Amino acid sequence: MKRYIRPYHIIFVVIFLLNCLGYVRKQRVPRMVRVAIVCGAESIRIKEADASQTEEILINHRFPMYYRGGVYVNGRKYRGTVVLKKIGGKLWAINVLKIEDYLKGVVPAELGKITPNLLAAAKAQAVAARTYTYAHLNNYQELGFDLYATVQDQVYLGESGEDSLINIAIEQTRGEILVYHNKPIEAKYHSTCGGRTADFNDAWPGPAPPYLRSVRCPYCSKSPHFRWQKTYLTKERRKFDNRRQGVRSWCRDVSIWRPGNGTPGQKLP
Numbered sequence: 001m002k003r004y005i006r007p008y009h010i011i012f013v014v015i016f017l018l019n020c021l022g023y024v025r026k027q028r029v030p031r032m033v034r035v036a037i038v039c040g041a042e043s044i045r046i047k048e049a050d051a052s053q054t055e056e057i058l059i060n061h062r063f064p065m066y067y068r069g070g071v072y073v074n075g076r077k078y079r080g081t082v083v084l085k086k087i088g089g090k091l092w093a094i095n096v097l098k099i100e101d102y103l104k105g106v107v108p109a110e111l112g113k114i115t116p117n118l119l120a121a122a123k124a125q126a127v128a129a130r131t132y133t134y135a136h137l138n139n140y141q142e143l144g145f146d147l148y149a150t151v152q153d154q155v156y157l158g159e160s161g162e163d164s165l166i167n168i169a170i171e172q173t174r175g176e177i178l179v180y181h182n183k184p185i186e187a188k189y190h191s192t193c194g195g196r197t198a199d200f201n202d203a204w205p206g207p208a209p210p211y212l213r214s215v216r217c218p219y220c221s222k223s224p225h226f227r228w229q230k231t232y233l234t235k236e237r238r239k240f241d242n243r244r245q246g247v248r249s250w251c252r253d254v255s256i257w258r259p260g261n262g263t264p265g266q267k268l269p
């Protein structure tokens with residue numbers, strides 16, 4: 001009987017299948033984030049979860065040093081792993097942890113402690129903070145971390161800053177981010193806009209994403225910062241007059257006062 005299958009047939013089929021693997025592999029979603037929690041310090045105080053005493057780490061140690069499982073850094077507790085290392089002759093602490101755990105230390109820094117009626121707000125904030133995180137992974141690749149734990153990125157307070165209700169909001173929105181053309185958006189968020197948000201180019205240079213244009217906002221009117229007053233001195237008036245030409249029509253009730261000497265002053269025309 002004639003043989004139809006020869007060894008080189010099998011080799012061709014195996015090579016073909018191996019080439020296909022690249023197309024069927026699942027898209028990998030990053031789950032971890034590296035956050036710089038101490039930047040350029042002379043010393044760092046460390047207390048491990050099971051230790052009774054705090055240790056002061058100085059620059060003469062051997063780096064990098066790794067701490068796992070709920071370590072205290074400068075009195076604040078952190079989930080995941082903390083890596084101490086030397087960058088430019090100074091000490092840095094990088095917290096490496098799951099993105100979902102990182103968010104638990106971020107959202108309370110923005111909202112503070114919440115009551116159950118604010119759970120929806122916390123969920124919205126969680127989605128915005130998660131989106132920001134995914135959009136800025138590898139931001140500081142050359143320094144070996146993703147985000148700063150300050151307003152430079154998002155304020156991050158570690159496990160010490162967590163709130164049990166906000167943790168629920170993060171778990172209920174697990175993995176949810178805002179996307180535009182399949183990419184995480186620039187999820188800028190604000191406290192109070194005064195009734196209309198600023199346009200992207202009012203704050204930042206460069207091409208404006210189409211979803212960050214100035215819009216009317218009905219949500220801020222209950223904020224204590226919705227209305228505010230600014231007092232100008234007479235000598236600043238000319239500067240202000242020039243600027244007033246550029247003030248948008250949504251800025252209302254502009255009046256100029258001459259400061260009084262212990263009196264309410266006098267309104268100028």
Ligand SMILES: [Zn+2]
Nearest residue numbers: 192193217220
């Ligand atoms: Zn607003």
